[in-house]
Amino acid sequence: MMKDFGVQPYLFPMPTYMIGTYNEDDSVDVMMMAWGGICAEDMVALNLEADHKTVANLRARGAFTLSVPGADTMAESDFFGIASANKVADKFARSGLHATKSSRVDAPIVEEYPLTLECTVERMEDEPYGLRVLGRIVNVLADEKVLDEKGKIDAGKLNAFLFDQMRNGYYAVGERIGQAWNSGKDI
Numbered sequence: 279m280m281k282d283f284g285v286q287p288y289l290f291p292m293p294t295y296m297i298g299t300y301n302e303d304d305s306v307d308v309m310m311m312a313w314g315g316i317c318a319e320d321m322v323a324l325n326l327e328a329d330h331k332t333v334a335n336l337r338a339r340g341a342f343t344l345s346v347p348g349a350d351t352m353a354e355s356d357f358f359g360i361a362s363a364n365k366v367a368d369k370f371a372r373s374g375l376h377a378t379k380s381s382r383v384d385a386p387i388v389e390e391y392p393l394t395l396e397c398t399v400e401r402m403e404d405e406p407y408g409l410r411v412l413g414r415i416v417n418v419l420a421d422e423k424v425l426d427e428k429g430k431i432d433a434g435k436l437n438a439f440l441f442d443q444m445r446n447g448y449y450a451v452g453e454r455i456g457q458a459w460n461s462g463k464d465i
Contacts, residue, residue, distance in 0.1 A: 287313075291440035294448065296355060297324065298343035298377070298386045298394075299335035301363065306370040306377045306386045307335055310347075310359030312441045317412070322397060324411040328404065331363035336411060340399045341383035344413070345391035348437040349450055351375065354390075356448075382417050392421040392436050 292312040299307050309332040313325040322344055326333055336342055347355040354373040361369040370377070377386035383396045397413035424435040434452045442449060 286444075288444050290442060290444065291449070291451075292443055294347060294355060294439055294441050295324075296343075296345040296347050296358060296388065296391060297332050298345065298388055299332050299341075300339055300384065300386060301331070301335060301367075302338065305367070306388075307331055307363045308358045308370055308373075308375075308386075308388060309363070310355055312443070320415045321400070322395065322413045322415060324413065325407075326409050326411060328409045329364070333402075333409060333411075336399050337402065339384045341380075341385045342397050342399065342413060343380060343383070343385045343387055344395045344397055345388055346393040346436055346438050348390075348392050349439045349448075350437065351390050352439055352448060387419065392424045393431065394419045 293315060295311050295314065297309045297311055299309075301307050309330060311324060311326065314323050317323040324344075332342075354375055357373055358369065361372075363369055366372070376389040378389060380387050380396050383398055385396065387394050387396070395415050396417040396419065397415055399411060400414045401412040403410045403412070420431045424431055426432040426435075434454055436451075438451045439448045440451055441447075
């Protein structure tokens with residue numbers, strides 16, 4: 279028997295992505311987001327509330343990085359979702375993480391995050407449900423520690439974690455259980 283929960287944003291898994299931008303004083307701002315993802319081969323879509331400091335930074339700079347954090351940075355990444363740069367100006371500095379400037383876009387690269395997409399803002403759409411930001415991926419950076427023997431990114435080595443909207447938990451990801459476009463071919 280199924281239990282009815284009404285209208286809820288209950289979908290699992292939800293990503294834990296980190297949006298990196300620069301503030302007007304060139305300090306680093308990082309925000310955790312879960313509502314978004316890949317929407318085309320070279321595009322990402324971010325669904326945000328317009329009052330975030332990150333949104334002001336996106337409008338001003340026209341660029342951002344989108345990173346996948348590893349479980350080793352879960353506490354710092356969670357802090358970036360708790361603290362608002364509108365209220366905590368030094369939130370990135372408080373984290374103890376390190377950032378360098380991207381050579382391709384006007385945004386920071388957090389050194390401790392194993393996978394980072396460097397993006398330009400293509401469109402910002404105010405919708406009844408919030409703000410949708412469409413970003414073009416101009417480059418992907420991956421730490422060598424997450425590469426396999428052929429030099430490709432190994433998702434299992436990312437040590438990524440996911441968000442559970444239903445119980446507000448984080449879950450580790452990593453075990454490969456099948457091959458896409460192959461595991462079901464015998465059916």
